Amino acid sequence: MVCVCFILCHSDICGGVLTGLSGVITSPDYPDNYPNNAECHWLIRAAPHTHIRLMFTDFQLESQECNFDYVAVLDGNGIEEQFRHYCGTTKPPDITSSSNELHVIFKSDFNIGARGFKAHFSSGECQDVFKAVRSNITSPRYPEMYPNNIICQWNIQLPPGFRIKMFFRDLELEEKNSLTEQCDYDYVSVYDGQNESNKLLGKWCGTEIPSPVMSSKNNLLLVLVTDRDTASKGFSVFYIG
Ligand SMILES: [Ca+2]
Ligand SMILES: [Ca+2]
Structure with missing residues (x-):
């Protein structure tokens, strides 16, 4: 990935492929404010034929209009309606994937930050709905x-x-x-x-x-x-x- 920086360059490492039975995702620098111009992609992958549950426990992004900073969640099967953007202080609902993959994307724009988010996921035999x-x-x-x-x-x-x-x-x-x-x-x-x-x-x-x-x-x-x-x-x- 090529990063072009004009004034400040953030070298925050964020995103990645997560394959554990459970884990935590946070915005960069959480619980301090996230940096501007951040972009993180996480892929959560569970065992075949199992599902993933994602639960946000804290959520504070820039504004209620999601064209500035947002979190997006994409279900692994790529169904378009499942691609939702979340921002402001409206915590996303608990999400259960329809396949064994879930993508989470966090993006911030060039100014105005906030505390960010914390979410935890559980997958496979570590979650279920009865x-x-x-x-x-x-x-x-x-x-x-x-x-x-x-x-x-x-x-x-x-x-x-x-x-x-x-x-x-x-x-x-x-x-x-x-x-x-x-x-x-x-x-x-x-x-x-x-x-x-x-x-x-x-x-x-x-x-x-x-x-x-x-x-x-x-x-x-x-x-x-x-x-x-x-x-x-x-x-x-x-x-x-
Ligand atoms: Ca123990
Ligand atoms: Ca912002």
């Missing part, structure tokens, strides 16, 4: 050791009127931090709705099987977060609507 009235969910590679450094999300979305009861059949995660007595390393958590802004119903680690949890409505979110070392067998849960 619409069946009952099913099992297990951590990636269960009953083998789960990977380090992952954030996985599983959504259960049943028709209105349903509530969801979830039972833990097995739980083996890294133990609590002995200093804080909290699940600071690896944990599984459950939210009463579609995303983490909903009420937290529980957060667990170690090997003590939690009591069943019950949603108040027809959606439940199960999240697994692991840190950089020490893994274990993971979990197996069963839910019924």
